[in-house]
Amino acid sequence: MDDRFRPPGTLGLYRRLLGAHLRAVLEYRADALLTVAATVLGQLAGLVFVVTIFAQTPVLMGWTRWEVLCVCGMVMLAEGIGSLFCEGAWQLSGMVNMGALDYFLIRPYPVVLQVTGSAVGVNGLGNVLIGVSLLGLSAGRIEVAWTPLTLLWAGVLLVSGVLVKTALSLGTNALAFWLLSPSNSVAVSVHMLGDLARYPLTVYGPGMRSLLTVIPVAFVGYFPAAALLDKGGSATIGAFSPLVAVAATGVALALFSRGLRRYESAGN
Template sequence: MRHTASLYTRLIAAQFRSITEYPADFWTMVSVALIQQAAQIAFIAVVFAQVTTLDGWGFPQMLLLIGFMVLADSVTEVGWDGMWRLGRMIVNGELDYAVIRPAPAMMQIGASAIGMQSAANMTTGLTMIVIGWSGAGVPLAMVPAAVLLFACAVVVQLTVITAMNCANFWLKGPSPVFAWLTSQTQETATRFPLTIYPRAVRTVLTWVVPLAFVNYIPVRILTGDLPAWWLAVPPAVALALVAIAVLIAKAGLARYESAGH
């Protein structure tokens, strides 16, 4: 474990040096991401200037909801963005290099890229959470719970994206179709309270593809909308998803047949 953690750290550091080698590209992406997130906040502010609540959720709660999603996604982009390259690596045989090295293949793939926009998204997500936290009146005593919930949110985000990208072991193409659809669903659906959707949609997003545990469930726990015992549910879901993602990845690697897979 120590060797794997050390190798992972070195790989991420190498990727960071790579993306900062061209400062103009890096800062352009950061600026674009900041403008995009600022526009998103402004849109929400304009909406809530006209509508005070959305199914009981006010502006501060909405900032918490979106802030958790943006921050968890940006952390995943920093530490695991290479997973989006898996489909292409399977088709053209690049995965061979990861398989034969003395280190976990999925760790190597995940650490093989960093999203250039992640620094801006981290800043924006954290700002949303701080403003939303204050506006929603969440007590400071909930900070340890928030840290736990956020750690679980990152694990959920990471494992769901990993499992969906691993679908390419069974597909005949480089495009991460399932992962992309999952990401788009999260971007459009979970930025709003799940209570506005039909029961079937809520069930799927909570227990089938549990994206609700990235932001919706944590925010409801922090704001007191769910009883205290719910604090034990996100860690259990995160552990279950880790086990599922590992099984899917192992099954996929077992059927990998090099270039032309």
């Protein structure tokens, strides 16, 4: 069969779906640019807080300024990629309440991919921009011997953080099947909790450390960075980041699948 007429695979369809939504968003270029600019400014404001702290002390609970900025970069990159490729998960509550999932159920394409690919968060571009910049700047200022094996390990840890962040977004938003509310306060709360994981967990008490580990927002940036920087006990836990990413993804997909089975539409 001619490749021009060959039906695209699952990933190909997902790419086309996201591309269509991205083109729709970019039709209003000024609005898109303002959104990206606002995201960049918001993230920079948070970084000023970190720089201000380290202006008073060179080391915070065993972490230097550039090591903390490396954690921030990982978190921002994960948030940005999640916004660009899975923003539709945040619209799931509205879809459940309005019965919009009915359209997805009759299409011969995985419902979960239709949901996650139903929107593109252009603000993710700002997060990716800041995240990549921070990681690039901190790479030469942290005590890591960059060998090919280390680069591979860093890539695995970054991908793990992205998967954990995406899984958290999908899993918490999938609770809309049970909460039956037009907004999902659980998903928003977990997302806001993730802001605390931009800093070393050692600055928090035992209860907060346990919460950020169990949820597990600390595996988006803190534990992967600890594993890369060989930060003692945290590095040992961080070495399990790929396994946590696989487990979190499995739980999120299972929640979505189970919730979809109890979906009853919104009626006429």
